[in-house]
Amino acid sequence: MTNDVKETFGRAPAPAALAAKVRTLAPSMTRSMQRVAEAVANDPAGCAALTVTGLAELTGTSEATVVRTARLLGYPGYRDLRLALAGLAAQQESGRAPAITTDIAVDDPIADVVAKLAYDEQQTLADTAAGLDTVQLGAAVTAAAAARRIDVYGIGASGLVAQDLTQKLLRIGLIAHAHSDPHLAVTNAVQLRAGDVAIAITHSGSTGDVIEPLRVAFEHGATTVAITGRPDGAVTQYADHVLTTSTARESELRPAAMSSRTSQLLVVDCLFVGVAQRTYDTAAPALAASYEALAHRHRR
Amino acid sequence: MTNDVKETFGRAPAPAALAAKVRTLAPSMTRSMQRVAEAVANDPAGCAALTVTGLAELTGTSEATVVRTARLLGYPGYRDLRLALAGLAAQQESGRAPAITTDIAVDDPIADVVAKLAYDEQQTLADTAAGLDTVQLGAAVTAAAAARRIDVYGIGASGLVAQDLTQKLLRIGLIAHAHSDPHLAVTNAVQLRAGDVAIAITHSGSTGDVIEPLRVAFEHGATTVAITGRPDGAVTQYADHVLTTSTARESELRPAAMSSRTSQLLVVDCLFVGVAQRTYDTAAPALAASYEALAHRHRR
DNA sequence: GTCACATATGAAACGTATTTTCAATGCCGG
DNA sequence: CCGGCATTGAAAATACGTTTCATATGTGAC
DSSP states (O other), X not given: OOOOSSOOOSSOOOSTTHHHHHHHHGGGSOHHHHHHHHHHHHOHHHHHTSOHHHXXXXXXSOHHHHHHHHHHTTOSSHHHXXXXXXXXXXXXHHHSOOOOOSOOOTTOOHHHHHHHHHHHHHHHHHHHHXXXXXXXXXXXXXXXXXXXXXXXXXXXXXXXXXXXXXXXXXXXXXXXXXEXXXXXXXXHHTTOOTTOEEXXXXXXXXXXXXXXXXXXXHHTTOEEEEEESOTTSGGXXXXXXXXXXXXXXXXXXXXXXXXXXXXXHHHHHHHHHHHHHHTHHHHHHHHHHHHHHHHTTBOO | OOSOSSOOOSSSOOGGGHHHHHHHHGGGSOHHHHHHHHHHHHOHHHHHTSOHHHHHHHTTSOHHHHHHHHHHTTOSSHHHHHHHHHHHHHHHHHHTOOOOOXXXXXXXXXXXXXXXXXXXXXXXXXXXXXXXXXXXXXXXXXXXXXXXXXXXXXXXXXXXXXXXXXXXXXXXXXXXEEEOSHHHHHHHHTTOOTTOEEEEEESSSOBHHHHHHHHHHHHTTOEEEEEESOTTSGGGGGOSEEEEOOOOOOBTTBOHHHHHHHHHHHHHHHHHHHHHHHXXXXXXXXXXXXXHHHHTTBOO
8 A cells, every 4th residue: 555645644553542633534534434433432441342344333334444544544454453442441440449447247248248358458568668667577586587496476467477476487597496385385484495486476465375375485584576566565574576567547347357367477477578588598408398298189 | 060071161251360260270280281270370371472373482381281271261263362361451451560579588577477377368258259150149049048957068177168058048947067077978968859959168179088078969969069270170060160269379388278268268258158048048047136135145 | 101081282273353446436527 | 406525334355363284302111
């Protein structure tokens, strides 16, 4: 084709400005081309789902006309117009910001529950990261990396976090124990001495069964760490280092335990990664070995 | 899971979650398919500009492989993948992708570790929420809400998630047990019958010790649910409902267990809230009562 | 090792969507 | 009413996407 009078104008086929371009060029279009352009401008998403033939039928024209319209709009052919259309559709799809502010209600459809929970947990993570004192964290990491042994206290939901931390520390070759039995925790705490580390995890900061072993450890000279949502709670009086978790808004269907757990896990992960960095020479092979050991326990 | 082994997962080919889907499905891909998937995930915009043949050449594979990959990602063919790609490209063009892309390094300062971990976990949550099949989730919720008893199987890190779920279900008055001892799990699974629910949690989808009890439960007529990162894993053959967790990029200092746990917990939370909604009349007072029971165990 | 089997892969055949060509039609000025 | 030009769609030509199938590449058993 030796390009004749009516040809592409403007260089980039920027998808955003498509509606404007349609309006600008409409006067220079023939009747059938206008029908096509109109359809495209009115429902980009719908048209993106159609083939040339489909769009031709929809607008009561022919394939040739559709292609001609695409050309006039600045694309090499219909295929490219269609791609631009898909992009445009995606953009205005995402433009609708969800902004989930409401609490979870009893009659929320399941999809909303998923969206709200995910959003809340993301929020909790951001808050926790922002509020975490990296100096305290660094100190806790240093102590843990050098510790002879590490005891972790946690009860209820926090007990699972304690176990999570312990599992990970064990994997990099450290000696760590999680205690959720208050009596055993205390009897073990007595064994601790300077150079050892004791970590108490409690959202409320006032869980007696967790504070008690930390106090014992503290008095025996161990380095003590508290991971708590209440930096002014009773637990902190026996803690050398306090790591604060964030407290997200809770509701009847979303107990505090849920977001505090997310927050605690982030702190625990940071602690773990910090320790793994400091002890990299032993941690890396230990991690590899534990991975290897599990490999043959998989089916198929 | 009625349909075949290798099949599309999730319903909508939502463009946003494409990178996540690539990561989730990467393990079940062949080498050449992985090359294609990688190219697509790394440069959606660039790939959207290519024809099948072009993409095949770019990745050093054949057209057939490209189409196969598109199918695996949940699209009817390459044409539709390409449209989705164009949409994705347009989105991140306008959205200005922030993305902390670097892995955690051995010498990262602790503040960076916190930021990167928080970011990654947020990403994992978003991906999981996007990829979660709400129909399957709804079905699992319905089954669990009406169950006579609920058994949950999980080992290692997944064991903690299993316990987390169990703890919460117990709080709303349901009968739930977590098993991480494979033998006890199986002997308990034998007791299950129609109307009961068994839930297996395994990131790899191939943990024999978790699959076995689920198989037994399945064969005894219980409704079975699998929470796994591998929708094509061995575990799904005995699962009535499959809930897919997302697989985040992992590295030496950030083992898969970390993000899979985040993902699993979100799924488990959704399950819990869903069940709590359905059983609100009994769940609400039960929650209040358990809260009350703990109140006097706090100091000061 | 090597044999049998399964899986992965690309070349080429095939079908469909897009583009081009071209003849028919309508419109306008003389 | 006629010639010339713009518009249009049917159908041919082509580019693209999909499917098939034979070959290659492992992988586990013996």
